[in-house]
Amino acid sequence: EAGVAQSPRYKIIEKRQSVAFWCNPISGHATLYWYQQILGQGPKLLIQFQNNGVVDDSQLPKDRFSAERLKGVDSTLKIQPAKLEDSAVYLCASSLAPGQGTYEQYFGPGTRLTVT
Amino acid sequence: DAKTTQPPSMDCAEGRAANLPCNHSTISGNEYVYWYRQIHSQGPQYIIHGLKNNETNEMASLIITEDRKSSTLILPHATLRDTAVYYCIVRVAGTASKLTFGTGTRLQVTL
Numbered sequence: 001e002a003g004v005a006q007s008p009r010y011k012i013i014e015k016r017q018s019v020a021f022w023c024n025p026i027s028g029h030a031t032l033y034w035y036q037q038i039l040g041q042g043p044k045l046l047i048q049f050q051n052n053g054v055v056d057d058s059q060l061p062k063d064r065f066s067a068e069r070l071k072g073v074d075s076t077l078k079i080q081p082a083k084l085e086d087s088a089v090y091l092c093a094s095s096l097a098p099g100q101g102t103y104e105q106y107f108g109p110g111t112r113l114t115v116t
Numbered sequence: 117d118a119k120t121t122q123p124p125s126m127d128c129a130e131g132r133a134a135n136l137p138c139n140h141s142t143i144s145g146n147e148y149v150y151w152y153r154q155i156h157s158q159g160p161q162y163i164i165h166g167l168k169n170n171e172t173n174e175m176a177s178l179i180i181t182e183d184r185k186s187s188t189l190i191l192p193h194a195t196l197r198d199t200a201v202y203y204c205i206v207r208v209a210g211t212a213s214k215l216t217f218g219t220g221t222r223l224q225v226t227l
Contacts, residue, residue, distance in 0.1 A: 004159070031212045033214065040219075041217075041219060042203060042217025042218055042219055042220060043160065043215070043217050044217070045214040045215070045216075048212075048213075048214055050212070056213075056214060091159050091160070093159070093160075095212050096212070097212060098211060098212050102165075103207075103211065103212045103213075104150075104162040104165070105160075105162065105215060106162065107159030107160045107161070108159050109157075109158060109159055110158075110159050
């Protein structure tokens with residue numbers, strides 16, 4: 001079974017530039033999550049999708065961050081414009097939908113973003 | 117989600133059992149205990165979860181106290197590849213809700 005795929009693995013941009021990250025979840029996983037992990041901290045949820053609908057985006061800085069999951073499969077996370085404090089690893093995870101079994105989340109390798 | 121408390125770091129000799137403690141004194145009756153680990157430069161990896169009974173799988177064992185206020189993750193024969201940050205998380209049962217990570221325990225396995 002293929003895992004969660006993310007790209008790119010690394011990205012370096014200057015502040016005020018824009019950047020986009022892509023995630024392909026495990027086949028059949030209806031729930032998709034984006035987490036932000038700042039160095040030395042645990043991951044923090046930014047947004048959760050159920051199919052192509054948003055379940056939780058309470059921690060997403062909506063003035064600069066946006067995410068979409070068209071067709072309920074792949075997802076993109078965008079930052080525009082980037083700030084220095086956005087330097088972090090952005091992790092994508094997926095799990096089965098409620099009622100489909102247990103809810104372990106499977107994580108991708110992450111995208112390491114450096115804003116200079 | 118209830119708050120968990122873990123020691124910031126632990127050491128373990130290779131081949132020995134690693135016992136990682138977690139306190140979750142405010143856990144609710146409908147909350148599970150989950151354990152994940154994160155090896156350097158990788159995403160977190162699911163290890164095990166439980167409600168009130170002890171659980172075992174191919175990776176580890178989970179011991180939950182009778183009052184459910186604390187638990188211990190046991191890696192029976194630690195190897196160098198088990199060096200990672202281990203996160204204890206409590207989460208409402210029966211949902212695909214978010215995981216609320218703390219800072220975890222950094223386990224260093226040494227020769």
